[in-house]
Amino acid sequence: MGLNKFNRKNETFKRFFHDSKNPRSIPGDEVLGLLVDDDNTLWIRTRENLSKYDNKDFHSFEISSDRFFMKKISKKIPIVKTPHTIWTSSDKGIYYVSTTTGAYGNITNINGTTIANPYVTALVYDNKQTLWVGTINGLSKYDMRRKTFTNFFHKKNDENSLPANSINYLTIDHSGNIWVATDVGLCKFNPETNKFITYKSDPTDLTSLSYNVVLSLLEDNSHNLWIGTDGNGINKVNLKPLKFKLYRKSSSKKSVPLSQNVIASVYKNNKGIIWIGTWGGGLDIYNPKTKVLINYNENSPIFNRITENHVHAILEASNGNYYLATRNGITIYDPNQNKFFNAKEYYPNVFFPKFENTRIYSLMEDFRHNIWIATQSGLHKFNINSFEVSSYYKNDGLCDNQIISLFEDDMNLIWIGTANGLNTYDFTQPDEFQTFIALGKDHPDANGEFKSLSNNYIYSINQGKKYYWIGTGSGLNRYNKATKKFKYYLKKDGLPNETIYEIQIDKQGNLWMSTNRGIVKLNIENEKFIAYDKGDGLQGLEFDNGASCLSSDGELFFGGVNGLNSFYPDSIYYNNFTPEINFNYYSIISTKKENKRSNIPLQENDTIVLKYSDKSLTIYFSALEFTNPSKNQYKYFLEGQDKDWVDNGNKNFAIFTNLIPGTYQFKVKGSNNDYKWGKEKTITIIVYPPLYKTLWAYLIYIFVLSGIIFLFIRIRTNKLRMDNQLLRAQQTASIKIAKQRKELEIKNKNIMDSINYAKRIQQGIMPTEYLLKHFFPQSFLFYQPRDVVSGDFYWFSEKKGKFFIVAADCTGHGVPGAFMSIIGINLLNNIILNKNIEDPGKILNEM
Template structure:
């Protein structure tokens, strides 16, 4: 009935031949979202908008075409080197034909976008063939009618194109010289519900008469008030009541189909009457885009306008220069302007903002506290004092203004004292307000005992009147409790008690649960007061959460139906079991809008939570969080601490920086519009080359087997809050259950094996209302070697190979039987030889072991070494049973001879050389009486060469020798003589190591240094000197971690680190260091190190009595 009355009203308006001057009506400011180049648009000057049948938005600009899927913009721009790109970047119009091809009007040609093949087909004017080509390359607009024809408007013609036959019918219209179109403005083409095609030009409004096959025009007539208000027609629209509306350069017009007359509507001032676009919001409500003056909202029934313009206020329209408007399937307005794309959701909001039309919109801003009593809502603010809002009349009174001497403009807390009285605290006040009489009295008049408290505590942070008639007052100095029956005031603070009552004296919130326990939230934790025991106790509610700070700021408290205490803090939401005081934590990771919780209210097992970044709710039963944003109707992102109340009828109030929200939880509805899910493209790589497949309406795709990763891109085309749209998918043939990928609109599948798969994808809207599943069959090609023909070939080849194998095997068996006897005989012979080898190996090993005994018997004993050098050590580690390294020590007259020798090779050859060397050294010193180290080496060199070259056969010459170092200590002189063949002498004196280098040639190799004498070195021995002789086996050992040799540098560091130890411990330290270095690696050479001191001989020499 209501709709019929509205239709009758519209018809009466349409029959009115006079213009109407409308008045502006105040309304709540809408919330615009804004998209620009920074969001992916090709340019901010948006010239046209179109939504196709799939749900994609197409946006034309003066710098390219854009396709929007709710998450990303895809840009299409002209590429001079690509004939399949769009012909020009200046876009004037967009339409879709019955085959779902997108047609684009540009400044240089008409374009058809082929969705399936992802390219543009161009249409141009040709002077060579003007009859079969379009009239002009400048296309003002394009429209696809219901019969499949494409209509375009050029500066002097309207062309009808049959896309099947390519036939073009041209309708020329007269163009005045004075109104020659030069500004390239978009003039509309439109087909109404009756099939009539309408055309807007600078010459008036035209429509196509199919019987006459001509265009008939309506024009402005100065002498007829019911004519078109202006000839420059900028937009045409048909509303839900089938009324045609025309926007011109001077006013809005409605057209009466029966009388063929126009009614005109003008906004005051008249400068706002250049109407560029028209769209219908709710039935009977038009939205008009003006040229330079923002948006107009026109009520058809009231014949009134509401004006929306750009301002400094957040979320206003981005500019007043509008070009076009589109309403999509979700009742969202998209406004194209010269400064970006604007979005306005005109659906009813989930939440209502408390407004008083008689006051400014920011009257209830910076809300600090709320209390609702029947139809009255008490709203405390930070700067504007106390408001009482009547929910029935939707009006309010500011008692900070109405009542004289109202004590405060900063209200800190409001709490009911009784059914008709309210406690209200301010920055410097504390009063009792009577709801019936709408008057107040200071609390000190009602309860004089509190006056003493107010002298020192002007600032009250929170109030609670409990069920036992106690008034709890939270301050920055603990808690005050006033008992109304006993008229006593008690101050609870940390200083007055031995044990801490509160983690902090700054009280943020007070709460009484169903057991009458009082919970006290502070700046550093939580305390509870148990009435039965009259005791305070600090609640360690994070004790089972070791990673959580036990001193969080507690802002708000709430109890659910299961008697759990919910704690809102600066670090998240905690559910506390009051019996054992253990908690579960919920944070942004679980779905909270923000971890800073300011207020909590409960309704039917759902918690409503205000935060520092929006409002949310948590369903305790389903464990699901939901978030709400300003676009849902909440007052803003930032809410205020404890500015909340739940009325007896369940209505909830939450206050914040920009006002108060009022709603009943049961009235919060989900967005019922389900999205159409479109798979846009599939991307994969073959031989490192990227391949993109545009899906369009394909049901099946075929992929080559050579693909490592397949990326599938899709979108749920519902734009209410697309960032909250969710997705899930399943690949039948691989997955057993659905994958929930939240708001990710892309999936990557790696190493998809050959075969057939069914991909199913679901998309939801912002309230998780799921649409229909989109199914795509994916077939991954089978490589040639896995095809049926390949398998047949494999069987044939295998059978042939098997036949050859059997024949070969048969022949082999015959030969094997023949040779089996021979092999058995050979096996017996081998076994016999093995026994002989084992026996020989044992004899050889026994001989080598005996040789070791001989070698050790020849070498001086360790006891003799200690006798001659009491302060000494020997590290001797042969690589094999016998060694090529040996040490030698002897005493002749007053001299002690010490040598460390490394014979060429190791094992048995080295052992033979060591015996030769040992015998020669003994002969040189004892028989020939050669005592000088260099001369000993000289003689040893010649003797060894002579001994090893007795055989004159060149091939039998032995190329062996020795690297060695030899010292002679003169006990009576206190000097040490040294000579060396390669091997040096280390002396540690006063913590520093000195290296006495030997000559750079060996003993006995018969090289070019054969006649070069060895150099003799004389060292004056000092007390504390430590000497080391050694071979190269230690330094040449490979390390297990580095794979490199130790080298002498590291060896010197080791010696420096241990030389102060007793010599008995030095041997162990050297052995341990070597073992740690080589690890599990094999020892590569014989190791010999001699260390000694001569302090005992020096003491004897210095203490010898003089004659």
């Protein structure tokens, strides 16, 4: 209802409706077609009008459209542009408007030619002055230079004509082919050959159209054709060259009539003829030039008959014969006789081991013209010159009797792959087999290499310039003969699958391997794997052991369960279309119960804002290249967290948990199916911190901390001031004390001087020791006052032959005692010497 204009920036719509009172409004509300021309003018097709919109007003041109026409045209009317002209459909042929002169009109008949039908349903311009017109009854080619119509119609029993005359849609691809959508299928018209190729739905072929009623067509920028059907989905066709040629029996126009699509072996000879051994269908010999295929099986006429229909190996020997290995013996084809023989019939005098009901896995001719025969019950050697036969079994040194693969290296060493290990046979030591087996507890050395195989089931063996390559049931093994070490290549290293059936080495030395998940290439220089699957043109994902071949001209063949693929490694087409990355949406998981936000739309340069409680962020994106989207690769880089680009494989999403608060730049880029990388795109992610870590919180913290510091400094200052005042008081008291001390020291000195003087007086009045020794030579005198002076004293005198000796202790100590001792001495001098009292008792009483 009406016209809507979508603003991608703010994701809003502006609506336009018909207003009968406004002649400059849209002429009708049923919009059936839109076109933007080179001048960015929007052209709108409604039921009865063609209008152009100049970002202000609508300017309309009336077009005749009857009910029958509108019923056939359904809800879509084509509009196309050519230089200076806009074209659309009507019930009177093609309708045009000149963008330079404004002239308009219908074209049905011109220069004696007529449009296939005036009811036009589809238009497409091929940039070669040709307008292709689809009608309800045929296809018309309008030559603008000659101004003539050429018509094409359905012709009964002509598979190169239109499949039906009623045309629903037209488009032109990058190669100039016209694709025509009808009710009975899709067809491709080649203007150079004027031939149609029709594609229809086939319930037995999952790669065919899903439904025959095709309503719309679109070729995208990387040459994929999108096909819209009437109620049965969308189909996609890759119009680019396929990487691999396919040989398969099917309902397709390119079908090769193989007897059986399960391929067991393949060989291409020097004449370009392909020998294909099938799994139960016999031998198919196919000539790619003439496209002639001849089948030979166990029921074919004599001399065209093979011994059994499971052909597991094909060998062209040096004698010119072809040897075919089956489950019931060996068939030999002799080109000189153009006949097939059973080996025992061809060599009647040679005693072969019993090959009946025995599967033969592989055949190989060595430099001595021995044909080695690998069977499920032993290894045999047959010399095509001497007709000698030798057999080897587990008892002779082989790892197992079930022999799977054979290889001769450049030193003429025979490598024998078994179901339980690997052996080598040296012609210089014919009685010995060297053995390699997998050790259960083998550990890698410092270089990541092992002493043993990764697995004992040996599917294939080959030799490169430096190393031997061994395909096992558990990965690819590289063997270094110099160090006798193995290196393993597994799924974690890039293999799509670890079952390596066949190994072929191209002229550049790169390895090509068939697996249970397609074909994989190992670039020998950088050791990078490139995997190929059904989207690249493979017969399927599962391939067969023994079904591979490297032809003399460098063409590689790999057979699987649904056909045979071939290719030249140096001619593989690689998709050069770089994809644009697109942000889809994002989802957030929070710690809060109610906060799980999903599928939030996202565009380039948007900003995702996360709260601290948002613990998980998932960003979804896609590389807009649809050749094989499952193989598109992605890399992302979260600036602010990652140090380098993260290889995300084919996952189109990135998950981030517990992002630290801050601002991040999320960058992502994608590749197409062939690892062609596009430009990166960026969005911003802002993670807000919790409330207690916000700027305002930090400002509050600073304010509070500043207040605390200020208060602390204030209290500290006051305390220091008080301490200072106390210190000053103490200093004043100290000065006063020091002054008093000084005074005391002076007074003490004076007192001591007086006491010392008193000492001298005391010593001066007491008799000397000399006087005592004069009278008593054997005597001694010990006098030791406690202080400077003492109240103890001694006295001695001689009078008229009498000796008076006194040792006295006066009351008091120090100075008072000294004064008393002086008094005592004076009293003794007076009593004894002057008063002549000699009796001790009287002397004491006198004192």
